[in-house]
Amino acid sequence: MSASWPVAEGQGAPPPVRRVLVIRLGALGDFVHSFGPFQAIRQAYPHAHITLLTTRPFMELGRLSPWFDTVEEDTRPSWLDWRGLLALRHRLRGYDRVFDLQTSGRTARYFRLAGRPAGWSGHKAGSPLSHANPWRNDMHTHARQRDQLRMAGLDTVPRPDISWLLACGTMTLPRPYALLIPGASPQWPLKRWPAGSYGELARILHARGVRPVIVGTEAEKPLAAEIRAICPDALDLTGQTTLPDLAGLAAQAWGAVGNDTGPLHLAAMTGCRCLALFSRLGNPSLAAPMGDMPEQVRVLWVRDLALLPVQRVAAALW
Known part of the structure; x- marks a missing residue:
């Protein structure tokens, strides 16, 4: 499995990935479809601290799973709630990789709140790891997430172990x-x-x-x-x-x-x-x-x- 950072010719080795954020807010069916990607991310970064940002109904499920070190709640603050947005911005920053598996209009704005990091994998253009597939909206959630991870350097998404x-x-x-x-x-x-x-x-x-x-x-x-x-x-x-x-x-x-x-x-x-x-x-x-x-x-x-x-x-x- 590869999880490499795009490196231009002549540059040195990519920086180590120590902190990873995974964004998956819901709903339940979509959350379940992300089990395979969750496991792929954990396997790609076995020594990183991986945080899941999700909504309250799925926090316990995230904590029970072996894929995350920390689970944080996204309260989905209104775009007019500046205090809530400041708190959310704090949660989104400081990561070496961010995998936006929600890929919604809302999380497209999260890319900007996070400071447009180069290590952002999602549907929003502006990062080397963006899911730049023009047919992504015509793909089943299952296939779309696998293609997104492939473009971010994770070549294999396993059948998740749900024991x-x-x-x-x-x-x-x-x-x-x-x-x-x-x-x-x-x-x-x-x-x-x-x-x-x-x-x-x-x-x-x-x-x-x-x-x-x-x-x-x-x-x-x-x-x-x-x-x-x-x-x-x-x-x-x-x-x-x-x-x-x-x-x-x-x-x-x-x-x-x-x-x-x-x-x-x-x-x-x-x-x-x-x-x-x-x-x-x-x-x-x-x-x-x-x-x-x-x-x-x-x-x-x-x-x-x-x-x-x-x-x-x-x-x-x-």
Whole structure:
């Protein structure tokens, strides 16, 4: 693996890399897609002090992982909050390398706050390590991040070792069971297959000897209640699982069915057989969950998930 600094002919050896900053703010699916890059950065700089800058929901996950020495919170201050911006500028400065894996409009401004360092890897032009690929916005997150690291001198991004994550989970269930993930971002209701359809699918699963297990956040309990009204044998774990718990359950599950949402990406990372349901608001070629084996992840894409028949989803599972 190479992690070299671009050196002009006649110049001496590049300076050592002692301090590295990785920026990955969210959301969960994108954070999971960065596991491989996180590990690649750690392997490229085994003796450097590596800091993760992220948002509060992912700080604990970053601390549990073996990839970072320090995890700091980005409070995402308003551009009018000069005190917050001064604090953020302080967090962004003093690094030999910065890997902006968020590559958003917001983090493009971070490049300027950091003082336009030459060791910045991201989508913002101005650094020798910039991801200067004109097709980057047409690439899946998985491929785009690998190409970004390649242009920064990291030639190989490994399949991430997530044994640390699975070891942190504390939940076990009798098998076989299937995870149902009926939630999605609240601001995008069209990304959700109707809870009533999940309920009908749960009845089919139970009739075939697979216990349906509903997972999600506390805010998704009403969806779980609607599913259980149709299939009382479904187990409701919404609001009861940590991310390590969810990963551990997924690793032992018969399968998982879910919308275009972060927990399904996490399930796919564990090797769980997954069926992802996409509406016209999502593009599977850019953001589908990624598996390690052929046919591990299947995708059903329809313009309107409300019109996706339960039998079609059930058929895709068998």
